[in-house]
Amino acid sequence: MSETLKHLLNVDRIIHEPARLMIMAILSATESADFLYLLNATGLTRGNLSSHLTKLEKAGYVQIEKTFVGKIPRTICRLTPAGSEALELYLNQMQTVLNKTITNTEKQ
């Protein structure tokens, strides 16, 4: 069991951060979303959303596209292939660890 647990140390920290996991999860479900949608869906402040998005972009996990709708700027975000791959890997790892741990806690 220890071996499974040790995977935790290598878990993707970019995704492990709750705020970013939320963002990734939303993007994985919606294909694409704009800044305001994410803002509302996550409950983050604009500042935090902005910096998390930048971090995800630098990691190559989301692609950020800036356009204008009329004269108002609009930021559209979508998961990259690398992003959804990384998300899937993260989910599987965590899932495995959680299951192991849960069955253990139940045992006693």
Add this chain to the structure above:
Amino acid sequence: MSETLKHLLNVDRIIHEPARLMIMAILSATESADFLYLLNATGLTRGNLSSHLTKLEKAGYVQIEKTFVGKIPRTICRLTPAGSEALELYLNQMQTVLNKTITNTEKQ
């Protein structure tokens, strides 16, 4: 779905840190463990293990007991009731979020 996800922002950061989740998971399975056992089981350095344990102790999640075996000091750690409660809560929350997210990623 958004509501479930937002729980992520309130997830217990003490437990969310991978190193500490490992420690908590091990303790929940073994009832009690000494420093060296944890050291080996987690693969952490002594310094990190020490400081994570202190943090868990301050949070009231583990109880740390120092004894001597012969002339050699020995540190025994066990989960407190508050600790195992917090762990269980964390596991349930994460489990829920992961399941939601996984079914969403599968949909596409």
Add this chain to the structure above:
DNA sequence: GAAGACTGGTTTGTATTGCAAACTTGTTTG
């Protein structure tokens, strides 16, 4: 019996974060 190695940790230093608040650039409204 003293030099060095080992046990079992704790403390310190540093670089990275995550968050909130302030700022920016432009647009619309009264």
Add this chain to the structure above:
DNA sequence: CAAACAAGTTTGCAATACAAACCAGTCTTC
């Protein structure tokens, strides 16, 4: 044209997580 609003970005700071240095005591070995 002044004030309010939209859509973000940048800045400042306090809290972390890790590694490396340190420490107190014990054992070995020559």
